[in-house]
Amino acid sequence: MATIIDVARLAGVSKTTVSRVINNYPHISADKKKQVLNAMEELGFTPNLSARRLRGQVATTIAVVVPKIVNPFFSYLVDAIEQVGYKNGYQTLICQTNEDKEKELAYLNLLKTKQADGIIMTSIENDWETIKPYIEYGPIVLCNEYVSRVDVPMIRVDQYQGTYVGVKHLIEQGHRKIAYCTGGLFTEFGKDKDRNHGYQRALEEAGIAVNPNWILVDKHTIEDGKLVMRQLLEMKDRPTAVFTGSDEIASGLMMAAKQAGLSVPGDLAILGFDDQPIAEVLEPALSTIRQPIEQMGRKAGEILLAMLEQADLEPAVYELPVELIVRKST
Amino acid sequence: MATIIDVARLAGVSKTTVSRVINNYPHISADKKKQVLNAMEELGFTPNLSARRLRGQVATTIAVVVPKIVNPFFSYLVDAIEQVGYKNGYQTLICQTNEDKEKELAYLNLLKTKQADGIIMTSIENDWETIKPYIEYGPIVLCNEYVSRVDVPMIRVDQYQGTYVGVKHLIEQGHRKIAYCTGGLFTEFGKDKDRNHGYQRALEEAGIAVNPNWILVDKHTIEDGKLVMRQLLEMKDRPTAVFTGSDEIASGLMMAAKQAGLSVPGDLAILGFDDQPIAEVLEPALSTIRQPIEQMGRKAGEILLAMLEQADLEPAVYELPVELIVRKST
DNA sequence: AAACTGATTGAAACTGGTTTCAAAAAAATG
DNA sequence: CATTTTTTTGAAACCAGTTTCAATCAGTTT
Incomplete structure (x- = not known):
């Protein structure tokens, strides 16, 4: 060379x-x-970028932390971020945690060693108290996942609103027995808490009591959805509608439901979340809560780059709108 | 710090x-x-890794070049590669070309500047003659896409065989009018040429002449699939079966077919390629040619790592098996 | 003509590690 | 006990750039 x-x-x-x-x-x-x-x-x-970095303390690299890149929600997010980065001369390092705390920390260390100028986190595995100290080494932006304190910029949708609107829609369709099946475990704050909150609030307003048997957490994949369906089938008192935390879970649910001879939405209404391509492909087409994934990614990229230009940018919360897309499954 | x-x-x-x-x-x-x-x-x-790299000429980073990360085929590939890398202490840099030649070259430059120790290319935009010189700067492994000359290791499936088996299956189902709808344009060699070859050979053996109207290339997405269906509907002489180059195209095709009131496979049989999760979710479930994506990614990662350990590894071709999965769409 | 200004240029220091080389110390050998 | 070998250690060079600082040069200004 x-x-x-x-x-x-x-x-x-x-x-x-x-x-x-x-x-x-x-x-x-x-x-x-x-x-x-x-x-x-x-x-x-x-x-040689290593030499430039060593002296200049600039990496021209941003890291994106995702739980799993095979999840379309995250691959679309990464896609949008990468585009913004590339346009501005930045490389994108994809960091897959696989929901492993250790791995997440390993990736945060990229900041420390100036291998990445900044990090966009689309999921959080460790406590925020563990992650927060890393902002000393470079800007961190939260995109999708969020925490209660505004130490860093956050790009998010109103998860409470999304869930609330979705569950309310199910209620308006005449359902009173509505299961809730989403990803994260209940945390003290953030995405999952707000979703849970939205679910509870919608039921409450309609004067419906929460049935803890119908609350299923830590579900993510199509496979999980199938399993959940089997669980539901075994119940004596079965829900007539399910609110799911992602289109994948909804897909699995729908497959298993049809296999068991249930009609959707006749016997069981299913509502997704995200509005991924798969939603339209399903039969019946999946009603879902649309998240503006691309916008979120783009915004996160832009904010991070702005912070790199101008270190003293005040962290703020950028809330993007969700939208209920009614198709045929509800 | x-x-x-x-x-x-x-x-x-x-x-x-x-x-x-x-x-x-x-x-x-x-x-x-x-x-x-x-x-x-x-x-x-x-x-500080920049410092280590500068002196040691080691990046502990591998780059994966993909056309689009939102394509599940590639996100699964990246996933598998990333896992191998992480286990061996390597970071994975995701390089999305968006089918842009310039961008591909920009990413190849990572090798030159030792930002990446090696590159796995899952697609090729430029001529091989343009890319080849870069092997001087570090190992390159081709995974999925391939070229005729064995200058670098290649992990591939037998695309010819996959297409041949698929088309033959359609013929065995009684179809004589089989359309062919796949990604790449016809190239002189590589994946697309072999697929095309397999299609022609299967028809030939059954004494069926190729109808050029039924050959549609440069199709990739669900949207493309829908468009193709519209094209097919306008033909006076319509095919009764379509071989597609990916499950996405097949999905789009199926959606549009159903919308137009055609029954699948009654009026139109549809065969996918890849065996992605979506294949099982479709109604009717999609028959498809399964590629061992995870295996391919893992193998590519392992070979690249082996080359980094031992620079003089002789380049070879690793061919993995494809498998016809018959479901309900054919 | 002397003094001043700003543009242009290069030597040397610096970034944070690794590697080479040589020396000192300890252990093993005859 | 002298000699050889092996461990252990640090000074200095090195990787490939960027940045600081000072010098030179041409053009103005007094």
Whole structure:
């Protein structure tokens, strides 16, 4: 690999001058600039980013922490973030935690060692108290997942509202026995708490008591959805509608329901969350709560880049709207 | 951030000794080792990877080039690769080309500047002649996509066989009018050529002439599938079966077919490719050619890592089996 | 013509690690 | 006990850039 010294030698200047050309500093004679450019071209020179980082403390890399990239919700999020990054000359490092606390911390260390300038977290495994100290090493933006304290910018949808609207819709369809089946365990705050809150509130307003048997948490995949359906089938007192935390769970639920001879929405109404491509493909098409995934990713990327330009940006909460999409499954 | 010098000072040794402890070199007194370890702990020291890279020429990073991460085929591939990488202490850099030649080259430059030790390419946008020179800078492994010359290891499935078996299956179901609808444009070699070849061969063996109207290329998404269906509907002479290059295209096709009142497989048989989760969810469940995505990713990761350990590994072709999964759509 | 200004340039220091080299100390050998 | 070998250690060089600082140079201003 050609180094800056090779270029300097070939161009007959010092490496300082070459560095100035690379970084587009003013006050360089057009003459020398051209020589340097030619030399760079001739040698196929690409500056070594490790060296730049070491001195300059700039990584031009952002890291995106996701639980699982195979989950379309997160792959769309990563997609949007990556686009913003690339447009601004940043590389995107994809960090998959697989819901492992250790792994999450390992990825946070990228900040410490300046391998990433900033991190966008789309999920949180550790306590916020564990993660918070890392903001000292570089900007962190939360996107999708959030916490109660505003130590960092958060891009989120109103999960409470989403769930509330969804459950209310089910109630309006005449359902009184509504199961609730979502991802995270109940936490003290954040996404899952708000969802839970929305569910409870909608029931409460309609004067419906919560049946704890119908609350199923820690469900994520299509497979989980199938399992949940089996659980529901075994109940003496079965719900007539299910609010799910993702279109995947809803898909599994629907498959298993149909297999068991139940009609959707006749015997069981199913409501998804996210509005992924799969929602439209299902038969019957899935009613769902649409999250503006792309917008969220883009916003998160933009905020992070803004923070990198301007370190003192005040952290704020950016709330994007959710929307109930009624199709055929409710 | 604490540096190695801070640690050395606190432990009362030279930074050389600290470095030796970090890298687990022999010949260090248990005594000093302990002091260093304590100091590292106390300062929360994490070595700066840029510095290590700069000197050591090791990035402990692998890059994965994909056309689009939102395509589940690629996200599963990335997932498998990332797992192998993480287990071996490597970070995974996700590089999305969006089918842009420039972007692909930008990502190949990661090798040149030692930001990545090696690259796994799951798609190829530029000519192989353009890409090939980069192997000088670090190992490249092709996974999924391939080229005719064996300059680098290739992990692939027998695309010819997959398509051949699939089309033959359709013929065995009594179809004589079989459309072919897949991703890449016809290239001189590689995946798409072999698929095309398998299609032609299967028809030929059954004494069926190819109808060029029924050959549709450059289709990738669900949306593309819907569009194709519209095209098919407008034809006077319509195919009775479609072989598709991905489960997404097949999904779009199926949706539009049902919307148009066609029964699947009665009026139109549809065969997918990949066997993604969506295949099982569709109604009727999609018959498809299963690719061992996870295996492919894992193998690609392992080969790349092996090449990093042992630079002189002879490039070879690793062919994994495809399998016809017959469900309800054919 | 002397003094001042700003543009242009390069030498040297610096980033935070690893590696080389040599020396000192300890252990093993004859 | 002298000699050899092996451990243990640190100083200094090195990786490839960026940044600081000072010097040179040309053009103005007095």
